[in-house]
Amino acid sequence: MSEDATGFPEPSTEPLVVLQDVNKHFGDLHVLQDINLTVHRGEVVVVIGPSGSGKSTLCRTINRLETYESGSITIGGETLPEEGKALAKLRADVGMVFQSFNLFAHKTILENVTLGPTKVRGTNKADAKKRAMELLDRVGVAHQAAKYPAQLSGGQQQRVAIARSLAMEPTVMLFDEPTSALDPEMINEVLDVMVQLAQSGMTMIVVTHEMGFARKAADRVVFMADGAILEQNTPEEFFTNPQTDRAKDFLGKIL
Numbered sequence: 650m651s652e653d654a655t656g657f658p659e660p661s662t663e664p665l666v667v668l669q670d671v672n673k674h675f676g677d678l679h680v681l682q683d684i685n686l687t688v689h690r691g692e693v694v695v696v697i698g699p700s701g702s703g704k705s706t707l708c709r710t711i712n713r714l715e716t717y718e719s720g721s722i723t724i725g726g727e728t729l730p731e732e733g734k735a736l737a738k739l740r741a742d743v744g745m746v747f748q749s750f751n752l753f754a755h756k757t758i759l760e761n762v763t764l765g766p767t768k769v770r771g772t773n774k775a776d777a778k779k780r781a782m783e784l785l786d787r788v789g790v791a792h793q794a795a796k797y798p799a800q801l802s803g804g805q806q807q808r809v810a811i812a813r814s815l816a817m818e819p820t821v822m823l824f825d826e827p828t829s830a831l832d833p834e835m836i837n838e839v840l841d842v843m844v845q846l847a848q849s850g851m852t853m854i855v856v857t858h859e860m861g862f863a864r865k866a867a868d869r870v871v872f873m874a875d876g877a878i879l880e881q882n883t884p885e886e887f888f889t890n891p892q893t894d895r896a897k898d899f900l901g902k903i904l
């Protein structure tokens with residue numbers, strides 16, 4: 650993989666996640682409106698936009714936690730399965746990290762990370778444990794492996810949640826405001842792990858208002874408002890030269 654001047658690998662030109670004319674309603678609310686989005690293998694796409702614009706719904710739809718009414722979504726060229734084993738595999742291939750860490754409270758940190766690979770992937774316990782310890786080390790919490798989630802800080806728990814997703818060897822990682830429930834002093838330790846992940850070449854779709862992360866790690870910023878994608882551009886262009894009034898207004902409020 651080639652690297653650009655900043656040390657981040659250049660994304661490939663291979664489309665990995667492709668949404669075409671995706672539409673979804675919640676009752677009368679047209680929450681996703683003709684969404685067209687292509688994320689290439691190795692690309693880091695940051696999705697930003699006002700609260701209620703459909704960012705979480707977009708992530709949940711890509712992961713099939715929500716259905717959609719028209720259009721198509723493919724991952725690695727395959728249409729999203731509706732149910733059954735194929736859907737379980739899709740969920741394993743598409744890692745998702747939420748605002749709330751959702752760790753299993755009655756399992757240790759290590760068990761939280763080994764559970765998916767042993768149950769869903771059929772990995773043997775020794776291999777799953779070895780891999781889990783490597784991942785916990787990578788996110789800086791290996792020394793906490795025997796503890797329970799409640800014994801860890803929010804930032805540590807979110808890093809475990811990232812390790813747990815990575816243990817499934819996903820082809821793409823979705824992050825939905827992964828730092829917005831954290832105390833300010835813990836935000837950077839989670840963002841640092843995400844930056845490292847971006848540098849390792851992981852394909853990532855990240856909903857966040859952390860502009861520092863977007864500037865550092867994003868190949869592209871996608872701006873959503875009222876269920877539609879209004880702009881897509883490099884972070885430099887988007888932040889310095891937003892094209893729509895909605896984006897200018899939004900940036901004026903958060904920058």
Ligand code: ADP
Pocket residue numbers: 675678680698699700701702703704705706707
């Ligand atoms: P964002 O993540 O950008 O804040 P969401 O995707 O969470 O936006 O929500 C988009 C809109 O859809 C909001 O108006 C929200 O109230 C609505 N919405 C989200 N989930 C549901 C649901 N399960 N049922 C009905 N409306 C929903």
Ligand code: MG
Pocket residue numbers: 704705706825826
């Ligand atoms: Mg949201």
